[in-house]
Amino acid sequence: MQYRDYGKTGKKVSMLGFGAMRFSEVDNHDKCVEMIVHAARGGINYFDTAPGYFETRSETVCGKGFAELRRQGLPYYVSTKTFQSNESEIRREIEASLKRLDVPAIDFYHIWCVTSLENWKERKNQGIIKTFQKLKEEKLINHICVSTHLIQNNIAELFTESVFEGVLFGYSAYNFKTREKAFDVVQQKNLGAVVMNPLGGGLIPGNPELCRFLLKSGEECNKENAVKVALQFLWDHKPLSVALVGFANKEEIDLALSAAETHTPRTEAELATAKANASKSFEGICTGCSYCDDCPQEIPIPKFMDAYNRKILEQDEQNIYNQLKWHWNLSSEVAGTCSQCGSCESVCTQHLNIIERLEYIAKNAPK
Numbered sequence: 001m002q003y004r005d006y007g008k009t010g011k012k013v014s015m016l017g018f019g020a021m022r023f024s025e026v027d028n029h030d031k032c033v034e035m036i037v038h039a040a041r042g043g044i045n046y047f048d049t050a051p052g053y054f055e056t057r058s059e060t061v062c063g064k065g066f067a068e069l070r071r072q073g074l075p076y077y078v079s080t081k082t083f084q085s086n087e088s089e090i091r092r093e094i095e096a097s098l099k100r101l102d103v104p105a106i107d108f109y110h111i112w113c114v115t116s117l118e119n120w121k122e123r124k125n126q127g128i129i130k131t132f133q134k135l136k137e138e139k140l141i142n143h144i145c146v147s148t149h150l151i152q153n154n155i156a157e158l159f160t161e162s163v164f165e166g167v168l169f170g171y172s173a174y175n176f177k178t179r180e181k182a183f184d185v186v187q188q189k190n191l192g193a194v195v196m197n198p199l200g201g202g203l204i205p206g207n208p209e210l211c212r213f214l215l216k217s218g219e220e221c222n223k224e225n226a227v228k229v230a231l232q233f234l235w236d237h238k239p240l241s242v243a244l245v246g247f248a249n250k251e252e253i254d255l256a257l258s259a260a261e262t263h264t265p266r267t268e269a270e271l272a273t274a275k276a277n278a279s280k281s282f283e284g285i286c287t288g289c290s291y292c293d294d295c296p297q298e299i300p301i302p303k304f305m306d307a308y309n310r311k312i313l314e315q316d317e318q319n320i321y322n323q324l325k326w327h328w329n330l331s332s333e334v335a336g337t338c339s340q341c342g343s344c345e346s347v348c349t350q351h352l353n354i355i356e357r358l359e360y361i362a363k364n365a366p367k
């Protein structure tokens with residue numbers, strides 16, 4: 001396992017992190033603890049959870065796992081998050097997290113899921129920065145971090161806030177274009193950088209063909225190899241500290257560990273070529289770059305196109321509507337408000353027939 005600097009904190013973190021949001025049997029605590037120990041024995045020392053995962057059960061099983069790691073003398077860092085913004089709510093939440101996690105302090109405490117720059121402004125107005133600084137002075141947290149799904153210039157602007165020591169954001173071979181700017185700030189400010197959703201939310205293992213361009217000659221194009229090369233592509237980004245993988249079982253841990261063990265870094269030039277090939281491979285698929293995101297009808301086009309991706313890649317129309325409802329919290333009716341002005345299609349980097357796709361979504365929505 002390679003250990004990388006987490007920004008300027010002095011902490012060395014495993015480049016593969018354990019995301020505690022996909023346990024297949026979260027109520028089987030023994031099995032979850034076994035997974036955590038198995039990962040730590042494989043060299044993973046970065047564990048990420050959140051109060052909301054599995055309705056608080058993730059933090060509880062992580063707490064049991066950490067107790068076992070302490071017993072066995074295995075090192076670990078704890079990352080968790082809060083959605084709250086005002087001091088009393090944050091304090092209530094962190095007290096509960098510390099209790100569930102059974103630790104005296106959180107190593108990496110995240111301001112969770114900043115949804116827009118306006119949302120960030122509101123949270124700042126509620127005193128979130130001061131509260132986090134107090135928690136740090138009181139040694140309840142060690143490092144102040146932020147997580148977000150923002151993209152392009154917005155993510156760069158958020159990350160320039162001087163209070164952050166580390167950042168967490170979605171990044172993968174499938175949507176790297178949307179958040180490349182984040183790495184510019186990470187480098188300038190020497191931040192810890194953890195990426196989540198490295199396999200495109202199941203898109204890559206479900207569609208190994210998409211990652212054929214990353215395979216070495218002679219390597220078979222299958223789910224396992226697609227996962228390996230997609231993770232290795234991320235580790236080729238030198239400013240990245242940790243790629244976080246949500247594990248459902250020990251087999252998935254072993255696969256990701258073997259990707260880490262067999263990683264041979266690309267040069268900058270080779271990485272640039274891999275990125276160019278990624279753009280070709282994902283042709284016809286919305287990459288979420290958001291250049292189109294200025295609709296006069298205020299339709300969140302990238303979110304609708306992301307949902308439409310599910311139809312193309314998973315060949316299941318219903319998955320469009322599942323993605324809209326469960327991931328984006330959007331009604332398909334919004335797609336029907338398109339006035340067909342065409343401005344989005346004129347700027348789409350993938351040259352997608354956005355109007356036709358929106359029409360399809362509106363017309364075929366389940367009653």
Ligand code: SF4
Nearest residue numbers: 295338339341342344
């Ligand atoms: S074509 Fe439709 S979706 Fe595209 S910008 Fe115009 S109104 Fe919005």
Ligand code: SF4
Nearest residue numbers: 286287289290292348
């Ligand atoms: S529809 Fe096109 S421009 Fe819009 S996010 Fe997707 S790829 Fe980018």
